Amino acid sequence: MINIDINEEAARELYLQKLEERIKEVDVELVYWDSRELKRRTCLSWNTIQKEFFYHPDFPKYKIGHKWMFPAQDTKKFLLQYLRENVG
Template sequence: MLDVKVDENMVKELCLKKIEEKLNGVDVELVFWDSSELKRRTCLSWNTIQERFFYHPEFPKFKIGGKWMFPAEETKEFLLKWLREEGGV
């Protein structure tokens, strides 16, 4: 005969840990990016962004007050297209 004992607190702790790991892995999508997020997402400096594609007529950007905002989905689409054209991918 087999007797199994389960520590409910340990099971709860393990479950919470796994849930936290999964939530940390989820890319929470933003509607807009600011310049800091654009730099983080592209791994490029602000100077490089301005030199390479910022002034491209198709690059989606809006200036709200003194802050640049970029619609996330449109910006991703532009960046992928730009990268393919620039990198020959």
């Protein structure tokens, strides 16, 4: 008979550490977001994005042809700052 004891707290910490590492890898993979990714990341509709912050002078956006592109790191930084300053 084999008996295995698992330290649940250590297993949980290891799991959370690996999850955080993977999230950072995924975030690094995208250099630009398109409007679909911006909507997904913010959980907002396109109308709400336009109403709330799209036209803010500091919001980083570039139009390439007919498509809007948003630099991922700059956009995340803007969104966090905007949220801190304008919500709640």
